[in-house]
Amino acid sequence: MLAEVAGIAREIADWAAEAGFTADLKALREVLAERADPFVEDLFLKLIDACGLPPARPEGEDPVKIDPLAHPGHRPVDGGPHGVALEKAVLNLPRDGNLVLECAGDERCYAQVWHRPDGTYQLEYRDRAPAEHYRTRTVSAEKAVAALQGWTAGGAGWRDAFQWESIGSWFTDV
Template identity: 60%
Template sequence: MGFSGDFVLARSERPLMELPQFGAGASCGTCEGGCFRPCAELTDGWQTVRSRHGSPIDGIRDWLRRLVAETGAPALLARVMDSDICQVWGLAPSGAAWTAFLDPVMAADYDIPVPGPEEVRATAGRVAGWAAEAGFRAERAALLSVLTKRADPFVEDLFFELIEACGLPPVDPAAAGDEPDPPAHPGHRPDANCPSGAELEAAVLDLARDRHLVLECAGDDQCYAQVWLRPDGTYQLEYRDRGPAEHYWTRTASVAQVITALTGWVAGEVAWRESFDWTSLASWFTEPTA
């Protein structure tokens, strides 16, 4: 079971979550506070958000037109199905528009026609034009590579490769601030036996199905993070922060997200938590009060 939902890239002087397209008004009715959440902030007001589940957006082209009119800047929307299929729509204020399927080989498995070389080059040209209107210079070779390559393994990762190929710059350290992320809690210190870096990445990648990897705090048995590779091939990620009342879990099909999360945990950071929708497990470990 992979990710299904939308990713949106847009530019705004305000946080995207304050725009009517993403706030509580965009809720499907089951997501408290709306169906979107911030995903990543780039430079000069460029931001990405993702839907929490499925997609609350109907009428993609009309929705994009309203977003572009609201922001006065080009925008992208990527719709992902089960981490296999990803269709991307681009629209600029000039009205220039394009669409493409990422990982065309997988798309063909779903009976979606695979574009020929000339069509791919034409699409790359339209994407480059979109990037130019956004104020960036796209690398044509990089665009062609992204538009034709296979996902490895999750197609949503290709959306972010496409953004990079469009020439959007990385996060500006000055805009992000000089202060590091705050620690998970005072005294957070991974146990000396916790893997880190390449060793941690290998430990996650080498997990067999129905096996766990547990990372513990030094001297605090109420502080740990763990991942379970479930029998269905998805990952169940959990963390406990100083006590059973602060025990949370989530699921993901992305091994890259798991590695990033556990790397952040080892570093004592908390920003990695924002990439997931967490469910509390406190009731499993605490007795109800009379």
């Protein structure tokens, strides 16, 4: 079956193109060759990302609802990692490595993750003003990925899985 991966990936990319999406052929081949262990759902989501389909809204979420702390026009800079590329960037962070996602709408807005030497992940985000700088920690790389993907999508609720600590006073003259 692995011998057919390249042809199947091409067929999926052609289907995506007919639907108006731009698939990542290399990512498609990788997903099709990957083992679905332990859950096929994770692999399916990677396949959707590789097809270039936009992220779905969570069930019941208002399509015009925006994150109240995200400023108008919030979006990551062009060329920054998203989808599967963002997941890979976080999962491949070495200990003491970090990844910063910048906002195209305001240089004072960003999100970042630090893979701490102890193996935990420290997430931070800043929303335009130094006083609006927050951090949290998690042992879960998957939760770190989900938070950063939520930030890049500009959706509401990506912070809800964490208890955030304000560290804005570290960056302001008080």
